[in-house]
Amino acid sequence: MKQIKVNLSKDQIKKLMLSAMGFVVLVYVYFSFFLGPLNNSRDTMLGQINELQGKVANSKNELTKTAKLEKQAETATNRFAALKALSPEGAPIAWFPPRMKTFFANQEIDKATARLENSNPYKETDLANWMRYNWVIELPQADFASLGKAVAALENAEPLLSITRVNIKTLSEDPQFQQVTMVASTAMVKR
Amino acid sequence: MALHLNLLHEEILEQRQRQRDPLKIGMMVLGGLGALMLLYYLWNAYKVLEIRNRLGQAQHDWSKVEPKVTAAQKRSTELNGIISTTKVLDGMIDTRFFWAPFLEKLSRCVALNAQLTSIDGTVLDDGKISIVIEGLAAGREPRAAAEELRQLLLEQLGQSYQEVKVEFKTLEDLDTIVKIGGSNQAMARFGINATFTTQASKPSPTPGPRTKVRGEPRS
8 A cells, every 4th residue: 555645844844734723613604603593594484484374274273163163052042141131230139129020010919029039150160140139029918829920930930040949828817818938049140 | 868957956956845735725625615515505504594484484384374373272261151150050950959849849748737837848959858747636536647758758859859757847736626617626737857868860940730639738
């Protein structure tokens, strides 16, 4: 094997070193200040494009899902609107007692009164916009048959009303009639 | 052999040394490399510009879709809320206790020789229904009349409700004599406790046609 001997002067070695340094600097500057940032920017943009494309693709699913949900929830929406409509505008204390008075008067039970016992929010998170109102409904003079019919009609007409206590006592002076006290709780939309 | 004299050897050597100057060669190599790198950089920059255009297009597409998606998500949340709220409300509606059918059943149990003076019914927290009934019974055997009422009540409630318990709280004879159908009859005062739970399939809140099983109720 032949050995090639290159005889370089000191000056030449210095220049070679200088060239090598120049090469290193060139490579460093090129990758650090030109190609590196450019590649970073490219990678970032590609990432953003992927993210946006994913979002757009998901959005189509989301829109389809919502449209499906809208169809499925049609019954629930109508029912919810109907239940909500049972709570008219205004404070319940303003409209509930007159409503009960009229209701029982239509059922041939006069002198009905309703007073608010208390109200409190529901514990269920789904009912955050609803309040429970407890009412005491007093019917000082009611015939048992009329009372039964009236209670049935009330339970049918007011699905959100639940009678939790019933107290019926005969009137000693008029045994034909009874004195009735009912405690009822109603769910009403917070206004 | 002819003598060849090179009088310009020094100049030629200098020229050769200049041509072999490592710095010059290095600079040329660096320049070439730099040119190649620049070309590569420009090629990459062109590609990045293309990608930027694609990004712009994607952003434009997203900006068109985003309001619809946001509205859809909002609507979806709202609908889910409505569905779950309706479900809870329906649950409350379905699990409430209907008093009208109970009152109807009770009225069927009261015979002519019995009178209820007080009914106190409560829906307990655990869903059980507790009823306290007080009344009077008359007859040759007033206690038997009261027992008949209790048994009838047990039978009637058992048809529609579960875990029915109907027990006497009190049952005592009274000194009072009452005239029923022209004959004097003894009286007894009774107190009945009834507890039961509602079935999964609940009775209709509308009472059916009244049938006079044992006469008209007095209370």
